[in-house]
Amino acid sequence: MTKKRVAILISGRGSNMATLIEAARAPDYPADIALVISNVPNAAGLERARAAGVKTVVLDHKPFGKDRVAFEAALQAILDEHCIALICLAGFMRLFTAAFVQRWSQRILNIHPSLLPLFPGLDPHGQALRAGAKTSGATVHFVIPETDAGPIIAQDSVPVLPGDTPDSLAARVLEAEHRIYPIALKQVIEGKS
Numbered sequence: 001m002t003k004k005r006v007a008i009l010i011s012g013r014g015s016n017m018a019t020l021i022e023a024a025r026a027p028d029y030p031a032d033i034a035l036v037i038s039n040v041p042n043a044a045g046l047e048r049a050r051a052a053g054v055k056t057v058v059l060d061h062k063p064f065g066k067d068r069v070a071f072e073a074a075l076q077a078i079l080d081e082h083c084i085a086l087i088c089l090a091g092f093m094r095l096f097t098a099a100f101v102q103r104w105s106q107r108i109l110n111i112h113p114s115l116l117p118l119f120p121g122l123d124p125h126g127q128a129l130r131a132g133a134k135t136s137g138a139t140v141h142f143v144i145p146e147t148d149a150g151p152i153i154a155q156d157s158v159p160v161l162p163g164d165t166p167d168s169l170a171a172r173v174l175e176a177e178h179r180i181y182p183i184a185l186k187q188v189i190e191g192k193s
Contacts, residue, residue, distance in 0.1 A: 003032035004189050007084040009092040010038045014045020015174065016090035016111055016181050021052045023182030030189040035082045037075070039094055055082075061094060072100040088185060089143065098145035108143035109188060111181050113173045115139060115155055120148035125166040125173065133160050136169060138177040140184035153193045154184035 006024075008017045017036060024033045036049035039061040049056050057078055064071040071094075079087070089110040101108065114124035116139040119131070128136040137157035144150040156176040160169060187193040 001028070001030065003030055004085040005034040005083050006031045006086045006088055006185070007035040007037055007079055007082065008033060008049075008088045008090050010036060010043055010045040010049075010090050011040045011093040012043055012045060012091045014043065014048050014090060016177055017045050017088075018048050018052070019178040020088060020090070020182055020185060021049065021054055023185075029182075029186065031086070031185055034084065035078075037078060039071075039092070045091075068095075068097050069099075072097060076100070076103075086185070086188070088181070090181075095147065096143070096145075101143055101145050104143075106142055109140055109153065109181075109185060110143050110148075110150070111177050111184075112139050112141065112148050113170065113177060115157060116141060116148055116152060123166070125169045128160060128169065129164060129166060136160050136173055138173055138180055140180055153188060154180045156180045 008020060010017050021033045023029055024031045033054050036054050036056045038046050038058055041058045041060050046056050059075055059078060061071050087104060087108045089108065114128060115137045119127040135157045137155055139155045140153045142150040142153065156179055158172045158176050
């Protein structure tokens, strides 16, 4: 089996990244996590990736200022150099231009901590609590130019409990994220999404 070369883009601790790396260790899993790229030089996920034996690259966005096109050109060069077939966003806190997203159409996956289309964007747990939602969850979707609006690949729900805070709900949703991201990536590679 030829495994698809996947790059994971992170900005933080990389818990979803670690879940994907672990899943890809299975001989029959169709992805090879070939690269982890962070736009934050001291992101905790970089050390986790290195400890797992995955190559890491830092592409700090700050020197690019507001020039997203130049940042994406540098990112594309790294992706090309490593023959990347698919991108998984895992807490990557940068928005892409429409041109970059279209170039990678159906090849960029993102995970969002809500049951999209409900509660897109920032603070989804606070949004869910303020709305009085009885359930929340996680969604893996293809990235399109509109934020958190791409075709859904997989979802998993969790209950919203009385007395939940954004943090307690986030912890439960994170478990759902870890369950579905490896499944969704496998489905995409196997052409089932």
